[in-house]
Amino acid sequence: MLESVKIARRQSEIRQNLAAVVGKGKPTDEETRQMENLDAEYRTNETRYRAALVAEDEERREAGADLETRSDREYAELVRKFDLRQVAIALDEGRALDGPTKEIVEEMRAKGGYRGIPVPLEALETRAGETIAEDQISPKAIRPIIDRIFPNSIAAKLGIERINITSGSLAFPVATAGATFGWQTTELANVGAASPYETTERSLTPDHTGGAQMVISRKALKQAGDGLEAAIRRDLNAVIGAELDRVTINGSGAAGQPLGVIPGAATYGIASTPVGAAATWAAFRAEVVAFMEANAITSPSQVNLAFDPAIWADLDDALIDGTAVSEWDRLTKQVGTPSISNVIPDETAIMTATVQGVAPGYLGIYGGVDLIRDPYTKAQSGALVLTGLVTADFTVPRGLQTRILTGVVAP
Incomplete structure (x- = not known):
């Protein structure tokens, strides 16, 4: 005491x-x-x-800091123990949840907004050691499920930050005008006219909901056993992640989709430069200079760059006259290795920079995945139909942190 x-x-x-x-x-x-x-x-x-x-002041401070972080640590430990197979069986057979899975589901339901069984997004992440499973007791051996192929996330490589929102809207006030500096022209003159401090808002709202649907046959439920839980988690994680990545870059802002970086360039105030020429380091260098002139960066290495595979091939194939040095070598020497993804449209490149701790874009995820069972559509075959609903939105707080190049054609 x-x-x-x-x-x-x-x-x-x-x-x-x-x-x-x-x-x-x-x-x-x-x-x-x-x-x-x-x-x-x-x-x-x-x-x-x-x-x-x-x-006792220092002791109280340490105890307070421990209390502030203890709940987050405990929740992370629970999420690591989340059993997605329990959710599938509960939806299929009505079996009650137990253990950490039950505790997490009850905590998420307490916050409301779920019709089915809520699943935290963290529980869909691939876990170490789950890709190897023992053979089943069967006349033939059942090896681990071979997953589908999905592209790696390009949004994260461009510095876009993902944030989790419990409910409501989230606004980012962005300063657009403020203090000015002036010199006295005479001894008693004013130093300059006062300028109002003005801001505008970029908001994330729960207006965009999408769903990943999956039909699990009765054979799969009985045959795969524990391996099914790992496969479902990986597949849901991959398909949801791939679509969120796509709408972050190419979301149309219509038909229920958030407005992505490229279609929303004019809305977000992003500079889009039509190159109309072959891919060269000089074209990208001009945009790096524009970043510097806007006080967004002080070094080329602070730029995040991404483009489609065809641009990489053109840069690697274009050799400087009389040398064995390619345009790709010149580019990577200055900005590091760019990200290459087919999520980026053809003949297009995106350049971003994180300025003063502010990400070039924010992807808001509302809560977790709302996993709902359809007991009627496939009832005759005994299959389980799952729908994972995700509510998300995307916004760009400051357009000057992003630049787009179009028409980067082959030589």
Whole structure:
């Protein structure tokens, strides 16, 4: 027990003892001495109490910091134990959830907004050691499921940040005008006209909901066993991740999709430069210079660059006259290795920069995956139909942190 707590309890006891004797009209000599002793002890304890608080301040700070982070650590530990197979069986057979899976589902449901069984996005991440499974007891051996092929995330490589939102809208106020500097033209002149501090807002709203659908046959449920849980997690994670990556770059802003970087260039204030020439380091260098002139970066290495595979092939094939150095070599020497992805449209390149800790774009994910079972569509075959609903939105807070090059054609 902390010393300050002990002193506080003793002070309470002294006040109770004093209350019992001060109410007497004619206290005895013994009671008078008792009041004097208690009063002296009370004053001494006040000094001790203040000293104890000072001495314990650092201990209290450390305890507070531990309390602030303990809940996040505990939740992360629970998510690592989340069993997606329990969710599939619960939707198929109605079996009750238990353990960490039940605890996480109940906590997510307490926040509302789920019709089915909620699944945290973190639970869909691939876990170490799950790609190898023991053979089943069967006349033939069943090896691990071979997953489908999906592209790696290009949004993350461009510095776009993913944030989780519980509910409501999230706004990013962005300063557009502010202080100005001026010199006195005469001794008594004003230093310059006052300029208002102005901001605009970029918002993330829960207006865009998509779903990943999957039909699991009765044979798969009975045949794959524990390996099915790992395969479902990987497949849902891959298909959801691939689509979120696509809409971040190419989302049309219509038909329920968020507005992505390229279709929303004019809306977000992103500079789009039609190159109309072969891919060269000089074309990208001009955009790096534009970044520097806008005070967005101070070094070419601060730029994140991504383009389609055809541009990489053109850069690697274009040799500087009289040398064995290619345009690709010149580019990578300055900005590092760019990201190559077929998510980027043909003949297009995207350049981004993180400025003052602000990401070039924000992908907001609302809660987790709402996993819902359809008990009717495939009821005759005993198959399980799952729909994983995801609500997400994307925005670009400052357009000057992103630049787009179009028409980067083959030589």
